[in-house]
Amino acid sequence: MSKQQTQMRQESTMLIALPQCAIKMLEVMNPAILLPAEMIITTPASILPKRSHAQRRASDAAALLVPKKETVDPEVGEKAAAAPGMLGSQVQGGLYAGPTSAATHLLMSEGRESDDSDSRQQSQDRVNDDFASMTQEYDRDLLALLPSLEVIDGLIKCYFEYCNWIYRHVNQPSFIQQWEKYKSGAKADRIVLATACAMMSIATHYLPAQHHLLESFQETHEEIGQKFFEVSSTSLQRRNAESRAYSLELVELLLIRTHFLTLSKTDSEEIWHVRGDLITIGTAMGLHRDPGKWRMHRDLAERRRWAWWHIVLLERWQAFMFGRPISIASHHFDTQLPSYCDPSLDKTGRLYLPNIALFRLAFILGDIMDDAVSVRPVPYENVQANDRALTQWMDNLPEELDLDEYRVARSLASTNVAVRRLGVQSVIIRTSYYHIRFTLHRPYASASTSSPASSKSPATDSAKSAQSLEIAVGAADKLITMVGQSRPDFLANSSLASQDT
Template identity: 20%
Template sequence: MSARRHRSAVACQHCRQRKVRCSYTVTGVPCIGCTQDGTECIIPQGKAQSPRIRQSIPGPRRTEPTTSLRQAEPGRFMPQSPATVDFYSSEPIAPLIERSKSVENLHGDRRVSDEYKNLDEERTGTEIATAALGRNKRTGQAPFYTGESPGFGSVLDLCSPPQQPVPRHILLQPKTTIQLSDEDRDYLQHKGVFDLPQRDTCDELLCAYFHHVHPVMPVVDATTVLNPYPGGESNQCNLLLLWSMFFVATNFISTETWKREGYTSRKGMKYAMYSRAKCMHHNSGETDNIVLLQSALLLGFYHSEMDLHMQPWYWTGMAISLCQMMGLHRCSISAWSNSSVPETQQRLWRRLWWTCFFRDRWLSLTMGRPLRINLNDCDTIMPSSADMLSDPAKLPASVAAVYIPSDLPRLADYWVKTIHLSKLLGDVLTLSYQPFGPYPSLEKVEALETEIKLVRFPDSHGVEQSRLATYYLYHLELHYQALLITFYRPFINKAPEGLSTSHQYAWKSRIQSNIDSAALQTNSILDNLAREKLLEFAGPMTPPLLVPAMHVHLLNCKSSDPLSRRLGLNKLDLCMMILEQMQHTYPSASVFRGVFLGAIRQLFPDYIAQPMPEETVPQHPISDETYLTDPAAGMVISGDVIDAIMNEVPGYNFWESLNWM
């Protein structure tokens, strides 16, 4: 029996031109293809037949956005009624599955329903092929990565000249929006996701986000968020992304703002913002992978003992997986030579990928867990400051003046340098911290040391810059000192392979001196931050940068020389005071301080932490998580953790038992 599949006797003009199977004889006018493409379904005269099944199908899709914010009461904004608006896509709901079910219910013909589904699934494969081969001239929005050889996408290379392989990154038409049930919408309504803060609060949150978060994690397109936002009735924004941004920005708003919103603490407001963003992430039916990726990166800054399975490691892992699904790790120059992806999206994709890389490297250091990203699998080009500056440049001057930092170009340079330091950190962790890897040779250690020492920071002497830019320069230097300590730390006890015995004593002395110098420099930076009153700019990534230096100071507290022990304790005291200042906003600072407090008391049983002067304590109450700051108040530090932090074994694996960043 022949396996040949015969063409349909009747097809509309659109499907006939595209040489795809038409569903006219199954569904009537319009067919599936014309419904999804938003084109008129025209049947050639004289060939129209009565279809086996006729049903009422909505007309072509609209392309204008439908998600909007409206003023519900003076000074307060909330979306339109969830019963009439789809909040999760820029297109109206078109549930093809529901139509298929209605066909089945009307006629009880499962064969017709299966054929209907097969047509749709087959058409998806055809759309991928036509887009990759450049035969589809329609502009898509949904990124799709066909994968590298030997994946199924490499089959298409057979249809293209050897010197011009088909592009791996293509843009498809957006996925059909998932229809939410009334119960799901009621649940989202009950969780408060449709009830935004007051307008003034929203403005302050957005301003805080682009001043304090965007310069170190440029994961959103400023034009997408800010161009439509300040327009009142015409506001359009993705609620999942908005709540995720609000959550991180809450760290930097004034005390009066969260009090005005009815919260008893800053942490309480952060939890409310996070819970709404997480609820939207899991229950909104969002199908835009870029939005899901952006949200996951921002939610990776949440810390709570009540949500241990949703810690930074979880959210960052989800973000990295989404990046690799969309092929953002394979965005080389050659990948764009024959691609339909606009330059604006290319820049955003680079920022997203390298932000995931940045988070992967520093989370691995802080938590003592393996690297998720292997650069041998990646060829995305390194970012430039222009990648961050391209979006704000398109904003109206009046909007940029309110929300965008005036010295963003300088902050963009700092971000690029931070990515470079993250790459070096990955090399350090791969060289010396893999338990089953070969012990590093002297040649490799010296080559990496030379590369690290070549790092140069922007010269700020005699240059007028804002307090925000000054803080971020200090923050960049904190990253560098943490990198130095991490690099030298394994060689305190064991010299690299290939170093002669006669040179080992001098080598170890030099290594110890370099470590102490980096730890002392960390303290000097912290002293500058406190003296210049810049700690108010500290973000959730700041507390972990103190840990390497504090580890060195604690080891010096075990010295046989009494003066060295006292000096080590004094240096450690400064770090403890800085953590105390930050713990009112960041739970990770409380955890780190509690662990080191327990370790110090093991060495100095009579040690009493110096209390913070009342006038320097932030003017907002501490939430119920305060108990983390004092072991006597309920936090129990296991002996294993204390032993690990005081052990001179390289690495920071003791953080694994905490699940905190």
């Protein structure tokens, strides 16, 4: 065995311990991004299979990754040149019917196209409003378990200010409107109560010790958060016992519940189960089709896009963490990325670019997972194509996220909320990138140690293994370094927080 081969074998062996080290450090830094589940990495049967087969590489379709630019006109009525489909009316339940459904066949036989409906589509979340107050109670037994309204509102405010920097699961204007109705007694909506309690549980997790909002509680933050989450669960169960109707509010509730489940790290399989529910509900509501196909208000269209891309992000990250197949391929949806930013919030329009970057990364992750869990041999060219997509993504990362080591540490220690938010987003998004890139190359980096001696092209295999080994080691090194700089003891340095520019 040559000296180079011996070194490669040693470095390959060292890689076995790197992922768990990085994962543990990431959990300490931000438990919201990783689950306490071991990754399942499938070593490819062959690095260089000779089969040639047509494959859809969705990440090559750059058009799907370009955010749709919204016009000032609040009506979104552009036609999408894609497969036919229809969004049902209120009477039909507001659900989506695709090109193979009987409803679409009947519609086409009548000489009408689904995209030309004269009736303006309303949000499905309005279907049962007229009957809500007649069938639902105020759940006073649940309200008795909650703190004062002042504390509840304080925790909800805390959630929207500090806890949704990575996941914007809940549409704030819509929720605040519904929450005010709930508090006034105008509408007893259990989804609203469940969502509020989920927000409270997440906010409690992030609050520092002895925060004034929780000073009246005797329990630990973990116990308080779990108590709020149990109220959320009971409220959702009671709602589902009376109605199984789908709505954007329900989608947002399920999404935010996965956020808490990720933080609590008590039941990772429940997250996988909710992920499946969200895919089912999202496709039934037509969230996988861009709302530009139908006439609907810009705010509603953007809300649907945010909801769908959060489903994609959740679904693909969980598939990545569990080592399981994804449920919906990239060529099965055409929902554009969100693009509108209220000028009153940010005149530059760049406020949500970090979130969009994370959605783009999730899109690329779909192709990576297709190959990673394939039971058939995967050409090494696929690995190279996926790696190019990843590096191009990194090259196009918003400039405000491209922080060097010192700026990252200074941002995380800053007392300026806007600066600290960018620091957190930069760390989470870039560590996700390094984690994915490391995992993409890890099976091939160690393949040389397990390849049969009778390989027909040992030189070629060795060269490609060496390439993957170099990339994997580099990604792991950057991952560990970045996470290490985010440790609380490192950020406690007062000199880092002295400058908030």
